[in-house]
Amino acid sequence: MSITRDTAIAPFSKKGAIAPPRKKLKVPRLFIFLCLSPWLFGIIFFTAYPMISSFYQSFTKFNLIESPQWVGLDNFHRMFFEDDDFWKALKNTIWISAISIPLRICFAIFTAWVLTKPKRGSSIYRTIFFLPSMVPAVAGTMAFTYIFNPAYGPINKLLEAIGIKEPPFWFMDPNWSKWGLILLGLWGIGDTMIIFLAGLLDVPTSLYEAAELEGASGWQSFRYITLPLMTPVIFFSTVTGVIGSFQYFTQAYVASGQVNDYSHSMYFYATHIYFSAFKAYEMGYASALAWVLLVITLLCTLVILKTQKRWVHYPNGSLFK
């Protein structure tokens, strides 16, 4: 394009303009495309295509050898009306989420709060509290199933020593096995705790000082200052907790393998998908299960999102602007 007088003065001719606008950076399109290409390739072949494909497969009967056979809503009908294992897995999953998500949050707040107390030396404790969350899930689970073993694990001996007459059989007892898994989860609280710790350290000390001058008790300043300011973190861990609990697999799989969980007390939703897909080779049915999982997690997340207005306080909102 040739430069005429008009195009040359165009930037100046705008009303009120006194200088040419700052030269905008030329967008290096090729560079951007090249940089994004690994991710683009990944999202197409490992996310988008598989999602569409598994959505289609959820309406088919597919055993990996023959090609998929359209069966309409049969898989979903079977899931809700014929498959007892589905209900068992769903119940177990809801049970463990309902107990372990709140428990984990409380324990994370508690451990983080305790860490903010001492003036010196808290980093050693922080290291110790964080350490178990690094342990490989398989190793941690194996260790727990062994040390909680009623016959030769030392934990029950310790419990007896502190006066508990008949300690539970933990992983060996279908009524207690989930509690074993919950304890295993609480042991690895470290990563959640660190987020809460960061949140607690962000609370301006002036707020606590003001509360103390007003004569607030320790509990009051926790309840009316710390807790409201922690709600964004609580909200975040609830959402990730719900998403995570529907994918809870490794610990349950390893533990039930170690103790022969005949009554399926540690049979969770993700376990059901795994067994349907890779033991029974019912790929269509497993895809349907996976899509129901997605819908359930989306619904739960939406419900939590809907309620957040009522209980989540964002410090950048009205209060601290």
Next chain:
Amino acid sequence: MSTYTPEQLVEINAQSRKARRAKKWNNFLHMVGNHSLLIALSAIFILPLYLVVVISLMSKGQAETRSLWPHPFVWHNYIEVFTAVPFLKWTLNTLFVSIMGTIGTVVSSVPPAYVLSRLQWKGRQTTFLIILSTMMLPGQVTMIPVYIIFSRLHWIPSFLPLIVPSFFASAFSIFLLRQFFTSIPDEISDAARIDGCNEFKLMMRIIVPLAKPAISAIALFAFLGSWNDFFGPLLYIVENEDLWTLGIGLNAFQGIHHVDTNMMMTASALFMAPVIIIFFFSQKVFIEGVTLTGVKG
């Protein structure tokens, strides 16, 4: 002016000294209280690890007696574990998968994070939102078709399904890096651009060195993610014993050979050890990484 008699002043002085002393005593009590609570909690967190190490040093007979201290110390367990099961091979397999996975993640996640944080372009926000939502997507939804792709490629059983996907960027790593890159002042980039630096050089020579902490964080998370992974190997390599990783091997420990419980704890201890050692040397990186994104791995 003062209405106090000397006796009263002495009395007041003594009282305030008493109060100060009481406050000091109070502070001391608080400190003792706090630290004993912290020590008790630490003991609970350490207990399982302690028991694993202690049992790993017991003889077979003693490991089944619920005792809390090895008598005698059977250091030999740590040699025997390498002959009882192919422990060395499992370790090398795990190491190989983890290192390749780490390289893949770092190489493929830095460029997308760079363009998402340091350049202005149309569709940037949308792209970022897509990346965030894929982080939340349950893996089960894509698992089966991905498995079918790999089986059509005849990559099962092999290490390829565990390594190749990491070369196509991980949403979590992009997210973490982007958060860090955004915090680097724009003036640095502007100055380099004025000096005629092209974008690629700018990324590699200026931003990447500045973002070393974030890059080491994603490298560590990627390494530990592969090291601790169980589900991936369970799908893709379980059929070939030569390819087993530590997680798979350890889980199958009892089933394949008859191995005693003390040995099992020895192997568990060895499986945990590298992670714990890495953690002690790189705590700060970890904790900052978790704090920056709110998630681990």
